[in-house]
Amino acid sequence: MKTFTRIALLCALGAGIAVPVALAAGDAKHPEAQEWSFDGFFGHYDRAALQRGYQVYKENCAACHSMNLIAFRNLGEPGGPEFSEAEVKALAAQYQIPDLDEAGEPITRPGKPFDHFVAPFANAKAAAAANNGAAPPDLSVMAKARAGGPDFLFALLTGYSDPPHGVEMLEGLSYNAYFPGGQIAMPAPLSDGGVTYADGTQATVAQQARDVVQFLMWTAEPKLEERKRLGFMVMSFIAILAGMLYLSYRRLWRDQPH
Amino acid sequence: MAGHSTYQPTNGLTRWLDTRLPVLRLMHDSFTAFPTPRNLNYMWTFGGILTLFLALQIVTGIVLAMHYIPSADKAFNSVEFIMRDVNYGWLLRYMHANGASMFFLAVYLHIFRGLYYGSYKAPREVLWILGVLIYLVMMATAFMGYSLPWGQMSFWAATVITNFFSAIPWVGEAVTEWLWGGYAVDSATLQRFFSLHYLLPFVIAGLVVLHIWALHVPGNGNPAGIDVKTPQDTVPFHPYYTVKDMFAICLFLLIFGYFVFYNPNYLGHADNYIAANPLVTPAHIVPEWYFLPFYAILRSVESKLGGVLLMFGAIAILALLPWLDTSRVRSAKFRPVYRWFFWFFFVDCLILGYIGAMPADGVLHINESIEVPYLLIGRIATIWYFAHFLLILPLIGLFERPKPLPESIIKSVLGKGGGTPAGAAHAPERQI
Numbered sequence: 175m176k177t178f179t180r181i182a183l184l185c186a187l188g189a190g191i192a193v194p195v196a197l198a199a200g201d202a203k204h205p206e207a208q209e210w211s212f213d214g215f216f217g218h219y220d221r222a223a224l225q226r227g228y229q230v231y232k233e234n235c236a237a238c239h240s241m242n243l244i245a246f247r248n249l250g251e252p253g254g255p256e257f258s259e260a261e262v263k264a265l266a267a268q269y270q271i272p273d274l275d276e277a278g279e280p281i282t283r284p285g286k287p288f289d290h291f292v293a294p295f296a297n298a299k300a301a302a303a304a305n306n307g308a309a310p311p312d313l314s315v316m317a318k319a320r321a322g323g324p325d326f327l328f329a330l331l332t333g334y335s336d337p338p339h340g341v342e343m344l345e346g347l348s349y350n351a352y353f354p355g356g357q358i359a360m361p362a363p364l365s366d367g368g369v370t371y372a373d374g375t376q377a378t379v380a381q382q383a384r385d386v387v388q389f390l391m392w393t394a395e396p397k398l399e400e401r402k403r404l405g406f407m408v409m410s411f412i413a414i415l416a417g418m419l420y421l422s423y424r425r426l427w428r429d430q431p432h
Numbered sequence: 433m434a435g436h437s438t439y440q441p442t443n444g445l446t447r448w449l450d451t452r453l454p455v456l457r458l459m460h461d462s463f464t465a466f467p468t469p470r471n472l473n474y475m476w477t478f479g480g481i482l483t484l485f486l487a488l489q490i491v492t493g494i495v496l497a498m499h500y501i502p503s504a505d506k507a508f509n510s511v512e513f514i515m516r517d518v519n520y521g522w523l524l525r526y527m528h529a530n531g532a533s534m535f536f537l538a539v540y541l542h543i544f545r546g547l548y549y550g551s552y553k554a555p556r557e558v559l560w561i562l563g564v565l566i567y568l569v570m571m572a573t574a575f576m577g578y579s580l581p582w583g584q585m586s587f588w589a590a591t592v593i594t595n596f597f598s599a600i601p602w603v604g605e606a607v608t609e610w611l612w613g614g615y616a617v618d619s620a621t622l623q624r625f626f627s628l629h630y631l632l633p634f635v636i637a638g639l640v641v642l643h644i645w646a647l648h649v650p651g652n653g654n655p656a657g658i659d660v661k662t663p664q665d666t667v668p669f670h671p672y673y674t675v676k677d678m679f680a681i682c683l684f685l686l687i688f689g690y691f692v693f694y695n696p697n698y699l700g701h702a703d704n705y706i707a708a709n710p711l712v713t714p715a716h717i718v719p720e721w722y723f724l725p726f727y728a729i730l731r732s733v734e735s736k737l738g739g740v741l742l743m744f745g746a747i748a749i750l751a752l753l754p755w756l757d758t759s760r761v762r763s764a765k766f767r768p769v770y771r772w773f774f775w776f777f778f779v780d781c782l783i784l785g786y787i788g789a790m791p792a793d794g795v796l797h798i799n800e801s802i803e804v805p806y807l808l809i810g811r812i813a814t815i816w817y818f819a820h821f822l823l824i825l826p827l828i829g830l831f832e833r834p835k836p837l838p839e840s841i842i843k844s845v846l847g848k849g850g851g852t853p854a855g856a857a858h859a860p861e862r863q864i
Contacts, residue, residue: 215694243512311706315512318697319705354715394705397515397522404523405693412689416682423675430667431845432470 203351205322205329208384212391215406218399219392224255226371227389230382233369235313238305238360240293243314244393247287253399254392262287306346308359317387317394324387326352331383334362438465462648467666468673469654471845475549476652477680478542484681485535486640490633492528493577496521500580502626504619507582508707526696532574533699534688536722539567543750548774550762551653557754559646564751566639571723571747573632576625578720583704588717590625591617596730599737616710656844657763658837665841716791724788725781731792732807732814742814749821756821758829761837769832770825777820783813 211220228249231241246266249257257265266285269292275281285292295301301309311319320326329352337349337356347357364379364386371377392398439457441447450457499518501510514521543563546552552560579590594611598604613620651660660666667673691698699721703714719727729746730739749756764771787810790796795803838844 243509243516248516315705319702321702323702401522401526401693401696405689408693409686409689412682412685416679416686419675419679419682423679426671426675430470430672431842432472432667 202354202356203329203333205325205352208325208328210324210388210391212388212395212398215402217402219253219255220388221256222373223385223388224392225257226373226375226382227385227387227392228255229371230364230369230386231313231389234363234382235386236291237294238301238310239313240295240301240310241291241313241393242293243290243312245288245290246285248393248396250287251396254396255389306359310360313390313393315394317391319394324391327387327390328383330358331364331387332380437461462644463674464668464670466648466651466669467660467663468652468669469660469665469841470667470672471654471656471841472652472673473655474680475541475545476654477677478538478545479647480677481538481681481684482535482542483640485531485538486633486636489528489531489535490637492524492531493630493633496524496528497626497630500626502580502619502623504582504622504708507580507622511581523692526692530688530691530696530699532577533691533720533722534684535570536574538684539570540722543567544778547753547777548764549653549655550657550757550759550764552754553757553760553762554754555650556646556653559643559650560754561751562639562643562646564747566636566643567750568747569632569636569639573629573636574720574722576629576632579622579625580629581704582622582708584706584708584712584714585701585704585717587617587708587710588714589719590621592717594621596736596740596743599740601737653762654841655763655765656838656841657761657766658841658844661840662842718789721785721789724786725784726788728784728788728810729814729817731788732810742818746817749818753821753825757825758827759832759834760829761834766835766837767828767832768835770828773820773824773828776816780813780816780820783809784817787813 211218211223246262249255249265250259250262263286266287266289269285269289270282271285271289271292273281273283295304295309298309317323317327322329330350333350333352334348335351337343341349341356343349344357347359348361349356350358364382366379367377368379369377369382375381395401437457437460439450439454439460441450441456446456449455496514499510499514499521501507511525514525516522518524546560546563575589575593579586594608594617597611598608600607609615611621612618613624654660701718701720718724726743726746730743733739733742759767759770761767764774787806790806792807794806796806796809797803838847
């Protein structure tokens with residue numbers, strides 16, 4: 175009954191796999207698939223892009239969006255932007271962190287690598303009050319928190335346009351075809367030349383979007399490189415073991431009718 | 433087949449132990465010498481695969497529980513802490529989350545194997561019912577486990593599912609509040625779900641022991657669906673099936689590994705990376721893929737109570753299967769009519785799964801002029817699901833003319849493909 179096995183496996187796999195794809199559909203424009211260095215079986219991050227992406231986040235996004243899960247030390251860890259130890263210290267020291275002194279009095283001190291990124295607002299209520307009633311979401315795992323992931327974020331960041339003829343815009347909202355409903359509370363966050371890259375890369379909107387999306391993918395999946403590297407070793411090991419077991423199985427059953 | 437033991441203690445220590453606690457004898461008789469039909473195909477490898485995945489889930493789960501915090505404020509961030517700061521925490525979590533999906537994939541193939549080859553028929557009814565119980569406890573475990581990361585889909589799935597109980601007449605509200613430990617899904621709910629999620633896998637393990645015990649009394653079924661008659665029909669479980677099972681396990685692990693290492697969030701839902709927020713309802717609340725057929729059945733009727741009864745009925749009806757199928761022939765190989773209806777039923781389950789993933793009020797566009805509401809498809813598929821058990825199976829058994837059964841397992845394998853396999857002629861004595 176090999177046919178049964180094959181059909182059953184295929185159908186069951188097919189059912190499991192087809193369903194999440196179907197769920198991604200919605201009323202918004204479907205984001206185009208982009209090519210990313212972190213795709214594929216040997217995917218890895220582009221360090222320079224992550225470093226530029228951090229700059230875009232810091233100079234554009236961080237004014238409204240927190241990134242609470244990320245510490246400065248993460249910026250120097252392997253598999254990430256890999257800033258040097260001295261650079262990480264300097265980046266952290268640019269921030270003032272609330273703390274307590276020896277006497278228990280509240281003070282602020284320069285940031286250290288173990289400190290987490292500083293949120294722009296004290297709490298969600300303050301964030302909402304300052305932003306037309308809608309608190310800007312935390313960006314730590316944003317690249318995994320939206321259907322379409324990095325492709326969606328890139329499409330959204332570069333997808334601002336004038337509303338099509340006949341679309342009535344609500345007060346304070348911007349038109350973006352990739353956002354469900356088309357009207358988004360976030361004004362277009364990037365502009366040509368909005369940042370100045372130290373490595374001389376031309377800071378177009380598309381370039382900044384690509385860089386910051388890669389940075390967001392890293393903050394969401396900081397162990398991606400380690401995962402794919404270990405995956406190759408584990409999969410190779412199991413594949414070889416499977417081959418040897420198959421040969422043992424054939425040898426063992428050679429004289430056994432079955 | 434449980435029969436006499438062939439275990440021989442080899443030294444003083446094992447002889448001493450054998451007269452006090454014959455555990456080595458039990459292992460030898462159950463997993464080494466155990467006579468197993470020689471004609472099992474790869475569909476019989478899922479028992480071993482499932483045992484491995486139960487163990488994997490328990491081991492990864494115990495380590496995850498060392499780092500996880502079951503509190504509405506901290507659960508989401510503690511999961512992210514595991515992903516970022518626990519050594520190989522990402523591996524543990526992705527193995528555990530995808531392991532649950534693989535567990536269900538394997539259990540569904542195992543169940544459909546049982547349906548195709550009539551594994552539930554006498555004398556294996558208790559074995560089958562234990563299997564249905566395991567499946568039921570698995571579903572409860574998976575549901576509670578899914579709520580633990582306390583993302584949006586965790587929270588809202590927990591809210592939707594616990595709300596089912598409010599459909600019970602008169603006491604529904606009280607029961608629901610009792611389950612929640614409050615007036616809404618909150619920390620108290622999360623903490624009890626965590627406690628039960630840790631407990632239930634051990635209940636499953638206990639049921640699995642009974643399942644294997646009940647298997648080892650009549651012995652394995654087989655693709656021919658006939659009883660073992662002579663020792664020539666069987667081979668010892670070890671090494672013949674241990675090696676075959678290990679090969680199948682490796683193939684299955686490659687599928688598992690693909691998801692864990694290369695597509696770890698594919699089977700999950702993006703919304704679950706948004707921390708739970710009781711004030712914001714996600715646009716589509718959908719369960720994990722393995723619950724989708726039941727979700728479609730639930731939504732197929734207007735009445736909440738009716739939907740809940742149908743959904744639980746869809747699982748409970750499986751337990752009655754040994755008595756609903758009136759045919760005395762086990763294997764679909766020799767049941768020309770049932771074989772068709774088995775595949776109809778299989779496709780029906782896939783359709784239910786597809787409908788479960790679609791928005792309740794949507795329509796399927798077949799072409800420009802034909803649109804079919806998902807609800808209608810879901811209703812027809814639900815009726816077919818129940819009709820398969822309540823109408824089709826009892827009737828086929830009465831009218832179907834089964835093909836002649838082979839005389840014995842050994843004859844059925846020797847007769848295959850016209851010729852005698854090379855090894856059979858020159859070494860017939862080796863197989864005992």
